[in-house]
Each structure stands twice: as C-alpha cells, then as structure tokens.
Amino acid sequence: MASFISSPRGGDSPDNNNSAIDSILADQPLGHSTDGQPPRFASAFRSPSPTSSAYNTPQQLSDSPEDEDDEDDDTADDIDDDDTDFKGTSSDAELVGQEADDVEVPVHANLLPTELIISIFGYLDTTEDVKSVLMVCKSWARCAVELLWYRPNFQTIPVFARFVKTLERPESSLMFPYGRFVRKLNLTAISENLTDQVLLSLGQACTELERLTLPSCKRISDESLEPVIRNNTHLTGIDLSQLDRVTDLSIIAISETCKKLQGLNITGCKLITDQSVLQVAHTCRYLRRLKMVDCALITNTAVDAVSTNCNNLMELDLQGCVQIQDNAVTNALNRLPFLREFRVCMNANITNDAFSSFPVDGGVQFDALRLIDLSGCSEINDQSVLRIVLFAPRLRNLILAKCSEITDQGLIYICKLGRSLHYLHLGHCSLITDLGVFQLVRHCSRIRYIDLACCLQLTDVTVQHLATLPKLRRLGLVKCQNVTNVAIQALVQRQGIENSLERVHLSYCANLTLPVSFKLLLCHVV
Template identity: 45%
Template sequence: MSSPTSLEEYSNSGESTNKAPESGNSISPNNVNAHHYHNDDMNNFIMDNEYNDYEELRKSLIVKKRLSSKSKDESRLDRYQIDKNSLLRLPTEILLQIFHHLDRRDLYALLTVCKEIADLIIEILWFRPNMQNDGSFKRIKEVMELPRDKTHWDYRLFVKRLNLSFMTKLVDDELLGLFVGCPKLERLTLVNCAKLTRFPITKVLQNCERLQSIDLTGVTDIHDDIINALADNCPRLQGLYAPGCSNVSEEAIIKLLRSCPMLKRVKFNASNNITDECILVMYQNCKSLVEIDLHGCEQVTDLNLKRIFLELSQLREFRISNAPGITDKLFELIPEGFILEKLRIIDITGCNAVTDKLVEKLVSCAPKLRNVVLSKCMQITDASLRALSQLGRSLHYIHLGHCGLITDYGVSSLVRFCHRIQYIDLACCSQLTDWTLVELANLPKLRRIGLVKCSLITDSGILELVRRRGEQDCLERVHLSYCTNLTIGPIYLLLKSCPKLTHLSLTGISSFLRREITQYCRDPPPDFNEHQKSLFCVFSGHGVNQLRNYLNQVMEERTYQIDQGDIQALFHERRRRFLGGNNNARAAAGGDMDLDDDPINDDTIARRFGQLQQQMRADAAEAGGNNGLERFMLQDPAMADLNRDIFRGITEGDMGPDEMREHFQLLIRTHQQQRLQQQQQAAAATPTGRQRQANPQNAPQIDQTPVFPNAERAGQIIEEDEDVEMEQVDLFPRNTSP
C-alpha cells in the first residue's frame, strides 16, 4: 500500500487512531499535506562526502527551539495545563531522537497530535524530499503543484537537500520550476538531468544564500547565466561540479572564484576558457580547496599550477588531462623535505610531456598517495614504477594504460612493495607477458585487472593466476579484450575460481565469438559500426553467471561422455583401420612403425589412459570439491602441455563422443612417445647411460618432469639480466623434486 501524501488522505484511510487534543494547539487535517523521507533511504545516498544529514537537521532544530523565548514556552505550558507526564515536556533533543527511530506511518500519525510536534516532524519529512521511484515522485509533484494558500505549510521553506538525479527522464523545466523559492536550500543535485535548460536553474538559485553544493554533471545547457547566479546569490558555495562548462566564459569563472572564497571542490571539464588566469585567481582567493578537476582543459599550463601545490595545503585530489603545457616543472617550486600531507589522488592523463622525473618528484613530496593515474603518458617507463613502489601500502589504485614502454620488470617491482593494490589497469602495454600475471597473482586484495590488447598474454598466464590465487578469489572485474592468444579452458577455470566476478570483457577473442557464447554478453554500444559489433564480447552482471553455468554444463557433459565411452572398442576400431592400410591415420598416431612391433600398443594406451583417470579422481577426492580434475591439471606440471590441448579439444569445435575419445587417445599416445624420447635422450647423455643402452633389459625407469613452454624464455631473461634473482623469473615452479 502506498503512503498517503497528505494528512487528509491519511485520516480518511482509517489508519490513524490518534485524535487531536481539544486544546487550541490541535491541527485540522483538512488542508495539511506532508511527505515523509525515510531515514534508511537518506543513508543510502551520500553527496559531497557528508554522512550526517540528519544530525545537522537535528542540531538546527534544537538551536531554533532554544532561540525561542523561554517565557513564551512557560506561558504556553501554563495556559494549556499540560500534564507533567506529557510528551511535550521532554527536551527537543529527546523528541528528535525518538522521531528518528519511528517509521513513516507513525510519523504521519504524530502530525495530527499537536502543533509543537508537527512543527518538528514536518521538517524531518521535507528537508530532503524522497523522489527515488515513480510513486513518490508523482505524489511530491502533486503536493508542490497545489497553490500555496491551499496548504497549511509552504513546503519550499523546509527543503534543504534537493536531489532529482533518480528520475532524470521525468525532470524538465516545469518540474524544477516548482522548487523556485527555497531559501534554505543547501544542496542541489541535477546529475544527468539533460532536459533542463539554464533558465529554471537560474531562477532556483535566486536568494539561495545558504547553498553549499551544486552538481550539474550531465546538464548540457550551462552558460554564464548559471555561473553568474551562483556568484551573485551563493557566497557560501563550497562545491561546484560543472563538467559541461565549455560555453562558460573566462570572465564568469573568474567572477565566481572571487565571489565564493569558501569553495572546496571545483570541477570544470572540457573547457578551453579555463586558462592560467583562472588558476591564478583560484589559488589567490580559494585557500580551502581540497579537490580540483580540470579534465580536458587544454589551455592550462604549469605556469600557475606550481603555486597550487605549494600554497593550498588542504589539497586532496587533483585531476587534469590532455594538457600539453603540463611538464616536469609542475612540482619544481616544492622545496626538498616539503610534504603534501593531504594529497591522496592525482590524475595527469594524456599529458605527454611528463616523464619519469615528474613521477619521482611526486612520490618524494606526496608519500601517502592512494590513487595514481598516468594513462597515456607515453614517456613513462619502468623507472616510474620503481619510484611508485616507494608508496608501499598507501597505493590502492594505479592506471598505466597506453604506457607502452613499461615491461614485466617494472610491474614486478611495483607489485612486490605495493601489496594493497586493488585496481590496476595495464591496457595496451604491449610488452607485458605472462610474468605480469604471475606477479599480479600475489596481490591479495586485487579486485580489478585491465589487460586489454596485451597480446603476449597466453593461457599459461591465466592458469598461473588461477592456481596461485586459489579458490573463492575476490576478483570482480577482469578486462582481457583483444588478448588473442587466449582460449576457453583457462577462462572457464577463472570463472570457477572467482565467484565474485561481475564483469568480464573478451572482445576480439575468436574462441568466444560463437553464437552459443555471445548470447550471454550484453548489447554493444549503439555508436559501434558493424565490424566493432561483430567483435564485441563483454559479460556483465547476470551475463557472467550465465556464461559460468554454460561452461560448467559443457565440461560436465564432455567429461561424462569420455568416462562412459568404450575405450577398448575404440582401440580395436583404430587397430582395424591401421591394419587396413590407413597410412594417414598411422602417421597421425605416431610414425611409420608397424603396430605389431610398436611398444606403445593399444593395451599400453588404454592402461595409461586408465591410470590418468584414476590419478585424477584420486587427487580430486583428496582435494575435495567438485573441481578436483581442474586442480589436478593445474597442480601436476607433467600434465601442463597435455592440459592445454585437452581443453582446446573439449571447448572448441563440435566433436561427438567417438571423436572426443579418439582425440584423447591421440593426445595420450603422442604425449607418451615424447616422454620416452626424453627419457632415452637423458639416459644417453649420462656416463652410465651408454652401459644401460647396452643392456636395456636392466635399465631403470627414468621420469623427467616436463617444463612449462615459457621456461626457455625465462632462461633467456636470466642471461640478459644477471642482476635479476632466480625467483623472479621462475614463472612456473614445479612441485616435484628435480
């Protein structure tokens, strides 16, 4: 049942059991409207990092009550002979604390009791109108459309927080015009209200001397009218978010900065009218700034920004992008030993003149940085990552997209000291290999990984990431688009090991561009062309769960088919084909030798296949859970090469049960031959090997553990850089003893 919007509706509904007293303080509900904002909803939305909206309201009401005449209060109590046990004798602080814990229905009932209680409750209900759904939005609009002489209160006098960003499709100039004349308005949030024009916004700002914050993100019609209205009417302004201010003149911005000295947060984006002169006025007049966002302000240089970092001691966040005038001189005025104690976030995206020298200076003067964005700073190298590693536990967020000069060594030095990193983006860092994934696996709190267009990333890196991080991993978002060497098997294991994964991007990876898989991905953006749409493959939210369930089902079906197949019948069929002269099949099975003389005969293959299955199941039973098979494939290095081929055969193509069993038999046969060849070569290389070759009947079984395919490259890396320790390049350590 929806809540009533007026006391009259509430009384007629028969829900109110409280009757007004006979004294003159009672309120007739015939023409009184009220709307309640539920306190739980209030705590869910936070603006400008303020967490104590209700506490501020409560304190203001207490002050207002205390400012009233004490004699008038006493005379009122004597006049109406209020009983000593009456609720009205409680202090205002206690009453407000009680009201804070009441639900909507109780507050509406209390509004009909007496004027003193109603005066307190009505501000609680209206200081922040709740318009988060269609029903409440419609009811508030109906109340605001009533003539002011038809309501008991003028509700505009109570509004302090006005947030219209929940119902942006219904917000237009007419609706905003209903809130013209709110003298107590402190915060105005119009995020994504694209239908609004500058004229009603300007009218709402008239006489708003208490306005502290306004958010115009997504409003397209921002001109000098709005900025001048803020400068003329809002001297207490602390936060201004106007990212679409390209039409605002330099004069209007300078006027605002001079008229609002209490500014703390400023966001001007994509404007060529923000110049060095604006920056000069900013640090001269606004000494309390904690956040400056100048993304896309290409005319800004480091001429006056130097003074920002030197003189604004409270600065916490600084952002700028695509400004060619930002160079290594940005921090040159900061003396040695001077610490930017408050600075936590810095973003210099696309400032191509920046080099490692700036990053080294930044780390030395801001040792408590949490978020660092160096995306598209093309001159950044591993030296910057080694400098950033000095941030240690402070660093949580790092964005290095398009920094094509960084390598695995830089990522390794960063990760090994900054073990609290939660987000790392390395998109288009084309020199990174599987080694980077091995290093990232050591970050216990890592939630987001960006490796878009890192084409050297392979299945081995994903498998190592999964193996080292284990079950129930905390990863939430993984971006692997255009990592073209990936196949389905490792991604399947990644999905199984990461139950919290809510976003997985695999655009451009051919293994996933199949109708049975792409049916679970989200729709491509409407501005994509046909080629981009054909490559698009991104899974979000429920789509990730659908992909996970689909791959689980496929794996279970294929495993069941293989387990239930008649392997011996398959071997007899293949023997018949060999004896029938199928030279192609014979060559595919392992060479030109006769099967009758082949020491690796059908019985050997069947026995080997059975041993593998038994060993897998034994390890699965020992490890527990439903994915013991996958654990075995990851933990046993002897199965590393075979594992990738098996996954590729299972997940790609349309093999039937017979073809799948035949495929497995061929893989096992080839694998067994390779093992025997390695054993023979190893035996021949030893002094006693020659004697054993002379007497092969007494030769013992030699098991040589195969290495991962990247091991040779790891050895090359060691030879190239002798200063790197062995443990840094041992990408895939073996569990078995040498």
C-alpha cells in the same frame, strides 16, 4: 486550512482527512543520512541558519553532492524541575543502592525539543511509520512532516507532478509550509522532463535549499536557474553538470548569493568562462570542491584565482580544460595545502615543467594529497613521476594512463609510495615490462586495483607476480596479447591468499581459452 481537534490522550491531533498531507506523504522518503544515522538539522519552524556541509557525490568517486550531514547549533529547551521529579511512594532511604534502571522517570514528549524529536523519528524504518507518528499530535506532526520533506525523492513523473502541484498551492491553504522544509533537492531522475517553467515554480516555493542537484537537465537555462539561485541564500552545494545552456549569468548569481558555498560542479557547462569563475573565487572563500570538467573556455587566469583565494579547496577537477598550462598546475599544488584530489587529465599542454620546480630531495611535501590524475598527459615522463611521489608521499590513487613516456624506471620511483598505494592505472604505458611490475609488487603490497591495459610487453610473469598481492580486487589486462592460460591459472591458484578478486578484464587477450576462463568464474570472479 485543516483544523486540529482535541485528542483522547490529552494532546492535539491533526485532522486525518487533511488532503495536503494524504496526497503528498504517500511517496515521500525518510530523511536518513548516508551513514545510516538520522539527519540533524534546525527545524524549519525556527529561523534557519546556513550549514557547513559540502556536496557528493563519488560515492563512486561519487559525483554526487551529498557527503556530510548538517550540524545542529540549537540547544535543548530547559525542563522545569517539577516535571523531572521521581514519582511513587518510596522514601529516599528505600532508593539507596537501588539500580538506576529500576527507577521510573516520567517522560513528557511534549517537552522534548523539536530537533531531538526529529532525530528520534529518523530511526524509523519506513515512510508508513513516520506517517503514523504524524497523526499523534500537532507537535509530532510538525516534526514528522519536516522529516518527510527534508530530502524528497522522485523516481517517477507522477510523484514529481504531485510534489509540484502541492508546492504551487498558496501557503495559506496548506497545513504546513512544505516548500520551506525541502533542504536537499535532487532532480536527476526527472532530468529529461524538467523545464524552466517547472524549476521556476519550485524555486519560488523552496527557499531554504542547502543542496541543489540538476545533472543533465538539458532544458534548463539561465532563465530559471538564476532566479532560483538568488532565492536560496543558504546553498552550500550545487551540481549543474551537463547543463550546456547555462552561461556565466547563473554562475555570477552563485558568487553574489551563495557566500557559504562549499561544492560546485559545472562539468560540461561549455559556455562558462573565466569571468564568472573569477567572481566565485573571490567571494566563495569556503569552497572545498570544484569540478570544471570539459569547460574548454577556462584558462590559467581562473585556475590561479581559485588557488589563490580558495585555500580550503580539497578537490579540483580540470579534466578536459584544454587551455590550462603548466604554471597553473604548479601554482595550484603550491597554494592549496588541503588538496586531496587533483585531476588535470586529457590535456596535451601539461608537460614535465609543471613539476620541475619540486625538488627531488623530498624537501617539499603535500601530505594531504591522495589522488592525482594525469591520464592523457603524454609529455609526462619518469622524472615527473619521481617528483610527484616525493612531494606527495601518501598518494593512494595514481592515474597515469596514456602517459606513454613512462618506463620501468618510473615504476621503480612509484615503489617509494610503498603501502600507501591502493590504486594504479598504467593503461597504454607500452614501455613497461615484467621487471618493473616485479619491483612494484615487492614494495607496494596493498595494491587493490591495477590497470595494465595495452601494455604490450607484459607476459605471464607479470600476472604471476600480481597474483601474490593479498588485497588485489580488480585487474585490467585488456589487449595484453602475451598473456596465456598460465597467467590465469596463477590467479586461480593464489596460494595462501583469500580470493579477494572481484573483476579481471581480459578482453582481446587472444591466447586465452574458455576452460581456464571458466575456472575464474568458479572462483567467483566477475
């Protein structure tokens, strides 16, 4: 192990020739949080404590697992009074009335707690800056190294290879226990090259993980995933989307090991059954986000267990879970008071019965619900729309694409959402007309995105009404055959409205001409 030598400044300075630092830190990113603030976390040199952060994502309704920063429970160390006395020859009388900014107070960096130093270093802009402070003294080196390794970033295979090579070395030969500094491990960029053998090696070194992101790592199986999970008891967010070789074995390991789990994404894990999801539901009571897209083996049994035991759930995605039926949807909405996003799309089993128990007098309300996606549930009609907007009066995102039974009456019901509605998808709802859209525009003036693709009865009148929406950003009119240049001219000449449009989809609108389309481009519409 490289030794520390005495610094000319009186501190401890690490050996600049230490190969472990020089070979690894060149490509490591700073551990900044997503909101631009430095990360707050307990030092790896102290006993780690489980965090309460949830995973992702969406950024995009990002599917990403990194949504919140960790809370720091450690308190600052006490500082002796002798170290905080004012220096100088001024008497007390001379200090009376003096501005506080004019008084010099000595700052002893070696007395600052580790967590505060790491937080300060988080404001540094580049990796090179962090590497510079790393060479000042031993205590700063510890803090800077921890910051650099907190959330490693791999964009190329050579960088990842150096990372793995360092972690495979015996800890006794390293200056720091680098593996224990890694808290958030995202292997998306090298998903095609990740194997069971490599993941096993990482899992043995990285034992303090809080978030593990492995989307589309097609070569990963239970052989490596299960032991890695069992070796990391502090995991709060796990993304296993599109790992089609993973079975119930790994999910059961999650249920037995990750008691503080808050986010789980098993999208595309087609071998997962009710057996493992039941165990997760019974043991992971802090679960807040669960995505089970295209898990075709999941049935009502698993969904009922989740809605019964995971009362803090905020997001539930059941898209493509084709065995889910009406009663599971009803139970989920009734039992999850904090649910904000609910998707149960592409399921022909979902009918109006899923919402029939909710009264039309508005007696039952779910104020937390902000998004509901029923696209592809072709049995849903206007009566279900009425019940939805009454029990979820603060909906911002309503997705009813391919709900072909919805008519203008359904749009009139949607008007009850008023200014709360921001995003509306009505693609392939071919029964709606200009009249329904007119009512919608009158009552829902804050719509930002509306998709009316393949609504064949709509004409230029609809677009003229939509052009009056002051916050409209994106408009979908794909295959609206009756739309002509008159409609596009209305978008170009939005009187008294700042041009907020970002995108207009006009594919297969055969009655449009190029000159009018160019006018849209001149208005900065992409």
